[in-house]
Amino acid sequence: MTQETPQPQLDTIASADGDGRNERHRSRMARKKAVIDDKIAQAQRDCGVIVITTGNGKGKSSSGFGMVVRAMGHGMKTGVVQFIKGAIPTGEEKFLRRFPEECEFHVMGEGYTWETQDRTRDIAKAEAAWEQARRMLRDPSFGLVLFDELNIALKLGYLDVSTVIADLQARPEMQHVVITGRGAPQALVDAADTVTDMTPVKHAFAQGIRAQAGVEM
Amino acid sequence: MTQETPQPQLDTIASADGDGRNERHRSRMARKKAVIDDKIAQAQRDCGVIVITTGNGKGKSSSGFGMVVRAMGHGMKTGVVQFIKGAIPTGEEKFLRRFPEECEFHVMGEGYTWETQDRTRDIAKAEAAWEQARRMLRDPSFGLVLFDELNIALKLGYLDVSTVIADLQARPEMQHVVITGRGAPQALVDAADTVTDMTPVKHAFAQGIRAQAGVEM
Incomplete structure (x- = not known):
């Protein structure tokens, strides 16, 4: 569930194309990630299911x-x-x-x-x-x-x-x-x-x- | 989808135990088989899905x-x-x-x-x-x-x-x-x-x- 964050260089290119869609996508996904990371933090038990x-x-x-x-x-x-x-x-x-x-x-x-x-x-x-x-x-x-x-x-x-x-x-x-x-x-x-x-x-x-x-x- | 029918000998034993449950099961399953066989007969086309x-x-x-x-x-x-x-x-x-x-x-x-x-x-x-x-x-x-x-x-x-x-x-x-x-x-x-x-x-x-x-x- 862990992964490196995107490269800064690509972010700059994305912002430079001017339509703001990438930025909205990023902030929506950042909020989603926070919710999911919180859920993952709460689910820490390992067992057979x-x-x-x-x-x-x-x-x-x-x-x-x-x-x-x-x-x-x-x-x-x-x-x-x-x-x-x-x-x-x-x-x-x-x-x-x-x-x-x-x-x-x-x-x-x-x-x-x-x-x-x-x-x-x-x-x-x-x-x-x-x-x-x-x-x-x-x-x-x-x-x-x-x-x-x-x-x-x-x-x-x-x-x-x-x-x-x-x-x-x-x-x-x-x-x-x-x-x-x-x-x-x-x-x-x-x-x-x-x-x-x-x-x-x-x-x-x-x-x-x-x-x-x-x-x- | 085809299979041999059950052995007659086992059927006789089943009837002999007297509760009729096997017989009811058999007739229910025979009706179900007729419906399913009919559906199978109607589905004869082979193709990628x-x-x-x-x-x-x-x-x-x-x-x-x-x-x-x-x-x-x-x-x-x-x-x-x-x-x-x-x-x-x-x-x-x-x-x-x-x-x-x-x-x-x-x-x-x-x-x-x-x-x-x-x-x-x-x-x-x-x-x-x-x-x-x-x-x-x-x-x-x-x-x-x-x-x-x-x-x-x-x-x-x-x-x-x-x-x-x-x-x-x-x-x-x-x-x-x-x-x-x-x-x-x-x-x-x-x-x-x-x-x-x-x-x-x-x-x-x-x-x-x-x-x-x-x-x-």
């Missing part, structure tokens, strides 16, 4: 995978458990399986709930997936873990929300957890640090364009 | 980077141009620079606008960044390109929206473009295929937790 991406819009899982590679860039070991998806090998799975030392990847689901149509089997899969997740939550060598589509498993009642929250809260202090999927339960939202609702504005699918490799899968 | 992630919530850039690795998993060549960020090396930059053949990465900004406080210089940087972006938009070897924080450069008037849209529309037919940042201009939203507004529900920062490596940077 729980991030939830939910809602009906596109970008929930992809933002989770973006955080996984961001963490890998910082040298963290990461873990991924996919709860619902699984029938179709995805680009993110193909890519991340190239780095087994950096990212432990588990696909535990068998596909979307409307494809399996079998609640007993879906519950057994979700429970097995949560066992993998719990193991990661007890292992401080994982810097960031992603539980993709966990919200859906919770929403459908495949897993008990209070058990999941207790396991999350017992994790190592510096471990980050990212949880994705529509319909995050309120108790999980309450237990999280950062929550984003991905709100759809428009979607290519509605315009007759099918799911595109690289974008949706 | 423009995806925009905007809004004030967390997850815009990370979802863009998730799509980059998803595309890399499908063997596509990708390109990244970062328009505003740049002062601090990020995890995604460190990670993606390991694969120069698969991802061409350009950091063109010098940091947040309230840090640089210099409009003339910011405009020159944005124009240089758009030159890189335009080169990618004319090169069909790129399967997916990410223009991170382009929306902010447009919102601040650093780049002309109609020029940007014309360049986007002239790109190769199968190329995907992901554009991130707050305040996407309406004309760009109109030109896009998929648009998501990332709406903040809560953020760790407001609770005194500073930006965490792996999550925010």
Whole structure:
């Protein structure tokens, strides 16, 4: 969040062009910087955070995978458990399986709930997936873990929300957890640090364009 | 989107437990599948899409980077141009620079606008960044390109929206473009295929937790 101030020479040139727009921009940005710096000064705690991406819009899982590679860039070991998806090998799975030392990847689901149509089997899969997740939550060598589509498993009642929250809260202090999927339960939202609702504005699918490799899968 | 139907044997066990919940689940999911299959049947067009992630919530850039690795998993060549960020090396930059053949990465900004406080210089940087972006938009070897924080450069008037849209529309037919940042201009939203507004529900920062490596940077 820190950065050198602009070079004095460039400022002089900017003022010399006479329209005052640069000067107004500078003073507006200086005020903005003061407000932001003050907020930064007040936020000094470091700890693992729980991030939830939910809602009906596109970008929930992809933002989770973006955080996984961001963490890998910082040298963290990461873990991924996919709860619902699984029938179709995805680009993110193909890519991340190239780095087994950096990212432990588990696909535990068998596909979307409307494809399996079998609640007993879906519950057994979700429970097995949560066992993998719990193991990661007890292992401080994982810097960031992603539980993709966990919200859906919770929403459908495949897993008990209070058990999941207790396991999350017992994790190592510096471990980050990212949880994705529509319909995050309120108790999980309450237990999280950062929550984003991905709100759809428009979607290519509605315009007759099918799911595109690289974008949706 | 296709998958084998569940095993008959498990269905029999499910019915035998007598509470009928599995059967209700199955018939609800069968109806849902019919609706979804019908929608899939109607969406058969393949083409490059423009995806925009905007809004004030967390997850815009990370979802863009998730799509980059998803595309890399499908063997596509990708390109990244970062328009505003740049002062601090990020995890995604460190990670993606390991694969120069698969991802061409350009950091063109010098940091947040309230840090640089210099409009003339910011405009020159944005124009240089758009030159890189335009080169990618004319090169069909790129399967997916990410223009991170382009929306902010447009919102601040650093780049002309109609020029940007014309360049986007002239790109190769199968190329995907992901554009991130707050305040996407309406004309760009109109030109896009998929648009998501990332709406903040809560953020760790407001609770005194500073930006965490792996999550925010």
